[in-house]
Amino acid sequence: ARPKVGYYYTGKNVRSMLTEQVGRIKVQDVQSVPVVVTAGTSAYDAVVTMFLEDVGSVFVVEPGGILIGVVSRKDVLKVAMGGSDLYKMPVKVLMTPMPKIIVTTPDEPVLTAAKKIIENEVDSLPVVVPASQQDNKALEIVGRLTKTNIARLFVDLGEGRGGEQL
């Protein structure tokens, strides 16, 4: 029997269809705008930025948007509890520096990126592309992928919205 228009029978089970189709959704389809500060910014101003932008971490960049570090709410809280003066401390001192940062790219499947978040126990990943210059290792930040992006995608997919690919 031919399937009705609008329905299809692929001979696959639900699990494999799900895997295949969710696998087509890329990081760039769900990513957010990155919030960045420069290396000389004080830890205090970095926290003010976190509150103003309502983000859990800010990325530290050099001119050209080159990613050099990341500072989280947790990092600052640890320093604040230790009694350090956040006004005088530059973010560079407390950031997690490159190349220790786990990154993702715009065309990576969001599923792979989500796995990196879970396995490395981080809240977000910077979305990067190679910087247009001689230095091969320099990465320019173009976005951020957070657990919120993933939770929102889960809700959208579960409600039958989102993921142009489905």
Place this chain on the structure above:
Amino acid sequence: ARPKVGYYYTGKNVRSMLTEQVGRIKVQDVQSVPVVVTAGTSAYDAVVTMFLEDVGSVFVVEPGGILIGVVSRKDVLKVAMGGSDLYKMPVKVLMTPMPKIIVTTPDEPVLTAAKKIIENEVDSLPVVVPASQQDNKALEIVGRLTKTNIARLFVDLGEGRGGEQL
């Protein structure tokens, strides 16, 4: 033609199958253990608990596990930036108190709970049940549902694992 064993043809499209099957996964299938402190705990000790347990927020309870509030990393950071003495301040002063807290229950679909997290812009929800006593409004905390739980479920489902119901 009869479908082969192990495959099935339901006459539905992928989207609706996905919606239907993900809808069967309950909060209790993915929730974590809640991290709690009592109302008299200092803000300082609450933060130490956050670091030791590696959680973004702790729940404040009365005897019997009755939920009375929640304190996040963000709440404490705000107070710390303001220069207050975290040793002397009880969490009760800075917590978000009931009934302002958005909650979920063990048998709520995780999709509905995830939607609450996104729409209310919170990192986690306490999982509660009615407390076994006269006071109808008292809720006992039995778990926590975080964005991490949801991201992990997304990864598990996308890789063809998890969700006994699928």
